[in-house]
Amino acid sequence: MTDAQQTSFDIAVIGGDGIGPEVVAEGRKVLAATGVSVSTTEYDLGAQRWHRTGETLPDSVVEELRGHDAILLGAIGDPSVPSGVLERGVLLPLRFALDHHVNLRPAKLYPGVTSPLSSEVTDKGLDFVVVREGTEGPYVGNGGALRVGTPHEVATEVSVNTRFGIERVVRDAFARARARPRRHLTLVHKHNVLTHAGHLWRRTVEEVGAEFPDVETAYQHVDAATIFLATDPARFDVIVTDNLFGDIITDIAAAVAGGIGLAASGNINPSREAPSMFEPVHGSAPDIAGQGAADPTAAILSAAMLLDHLGRPEDSARVEAAVAADLAERTGERSTSAIGDAIAARV
Numbered sequence: 352m353t354d355a356q357q358t359s360f361d362i363a364v365i366g367g368d369g370i371g372p373e374v375v376a377e378g379r380k381v382l383a384a385t386g387v388s389v390s391t392t393e394y395d396l397g398a399q400r401w402h403r404t405g406e407t408l409p410d411s412v413v414e415e416l417r418g419h420d421a422i423l424l425g426a427i428g429d430p431s432v433p434s435g436v437l438e439r440g441v442l443l444p445l446r447f448a449l450d451h452h453v454n455l456r457p458a459k460l461y462p463g464v465t466s467p468l469s470s471e472v473t474d475k476g477l478d479f480v481v482v483r484e485g486t487e488g489p490y491v492g493n494g495g496a497l498r499v500g501t502p503h504e505v506a507t508e509v510s511v512n513t514r515f516g517i518e519r520v521v522r523d524a525f526a527r528a529r530a531r532p533r534r535h536l537t538l539v540h541k542h543n544v545l546t547h548a549g550h551l552w553r554r555t556v557e558e559v560g561a562e563f564p565d566v567e568t569a570y571q572h573v574d575a576a577t578i579f580l581a582t583d584p585a586r587f588d589v590i591v592t593d594n595l596f597g598d599i600i601t602d603i604a605a606a607v608a609g610g611i612g613l614a615a616s617g618n619i620n621p622s623r624e625a626p627s628m629f630e631p632v633h634g635s636a637p638d639i640a641g642q643g644a645a646d647p648t649a650a651i652l653s654a655a656m657l658l659d660h661l662g663r664p665e666d667s668a669r670v671e672a673a674v675a676a677d678l679a680e681r682t683g684e685r686s687t688s689a690i691g692d693a694i695a696a697r698v
């Protein structure tokens with residue numbers, strides 16, 4: 352969607368539910384502070400629209416979103432709506448329709464940030480990125496329920512794994528590993544039990560890995576990976592994994608890197624045939640919504656990832672540096688907007 356000469360950008364903003372609009376407002380504030388020429392269009396998607404109109408994601412909105420350079424999203428999901436209606440009706444259709452197959456989730460412990468892990472562990476380093484497949488796995492909605500509500504009810508949720516889908520995300524992950532100093536890639540799966548999908552992932556990593564002889568590869572079953580994320584995260588550089596394992600391990604990754612309020616993500620379509628979408632890893636946090644208590648840092652770092660994706664790495668680095676400086680000096684409680692103001696001022 353963008354080219355090297357492009358100097359102004361058209362961003363779609365979806366605040367969504369709960370703390371989503373609160374944190375996205377701070378992301379916009381910081382984007383504005385960079386001086387990059389950005390025009391924004393807000394899209395009202397989420398619980399309020401559903402209550403008002405019964406709509407989740409009209410096709411016309413998807414078509415409009417396609418015309419933007421990128422999307423900044425807060426969070427989708429609200430306790431006033433049956434579980435899954437918005438997640439399956441708004442968020443996942445966006446990721447699928449725009450072919451966001453690379454769900455990029457960095458985990459980095461910034462100086463001054465407290466991790467629940469001991470300093471003995473974190474001193475060895477905590478700076479890795481999870482490349483989560485974003486369009487397949489058990490997320491595709493392949494399943495159903497029989498004899499619902501009876502003692503004989505059966506439910507299936509079948510994970511779909513295609514060679515095409517795995518190969519493209521694995522190749523992307525290898526390229527990211529090659530661009531990092533350590534050049535190390537870990538496949539996380541569960542091929543001892545999920546043998547059909549697991550062996551396809553493993554073979555694909557072996558085959559694509561032959562094109563990247565300078566990248567060292569490792570494998571970890573997902574259950575063991577959770578142990579190492581909590582005891583020895585320094586062993587990870589780039590992790591590639593499927594959609595569901597990636598969802599779960601990136602919440603653990605966020606927790607060990609200082610908390611879910613700091614974890615950013617990008618739903619990337621590397622072909623640039625459709626806009627990529629940047630959002631915090633966290634959800635709508637109904638327990639703290641409306642209180643100005645949410646940490647907007649994840650949304651602000653997601654805006655930094657957006658700038659990088661749009662070919663503005665220097666502006667992205669300025670935002671990240673402002674966040675790092677703010678994190679290094681954090682003491683006591685501050686409101687969502689006070690954190691946004693402080694970071695915007697540093698930018």
Ligand SMILES: NC(=O)c1ccc[n+]([C@@H]2O[C@H](COP(=O)([O-])OP(=O)(O)OC[C@H]3O[C@@H](n4cnc5c(N)ncnc54)[C@H](O)[C@@H]3O)[C@@H](O)[C@H]2O)c1
Pocket residue numbers: 370374425426427428429430438442611612613630631632633634635636637638639644645646647649
């Ligand atoms: N990408 C998304 O839009 C997304 C991601 C995760 C969950 N969800 C949805 O959000 C809703 C709530 O989900 P959940 O409670 O499982 O997860 P959650 O991430 O919303 O909240 C988990 C915990 O983390 C805290 N938290 C989250 N973000 C925070 C922030 N920025 N600052 C401080 N604390 C923060 C919450 O207060 C809560 O205690 C559900 O409907 C879920 O489906 C959406």
Ligand SMILES: CC(C)[C@H](C(=O)O)[C@@H](O)C(=O)O
Pocket residue numbers: 427428438439442443598632634
């Ligand atoms: C809300 C849900 C659909 C989503 C996911 O599972 O991908 C969320 O947990 C996330 O991590 O972005």
Ligand SMILES: [Mg+2]
Pocket residue numbers: 598599602632
């Ligand atoms: Mg999640």
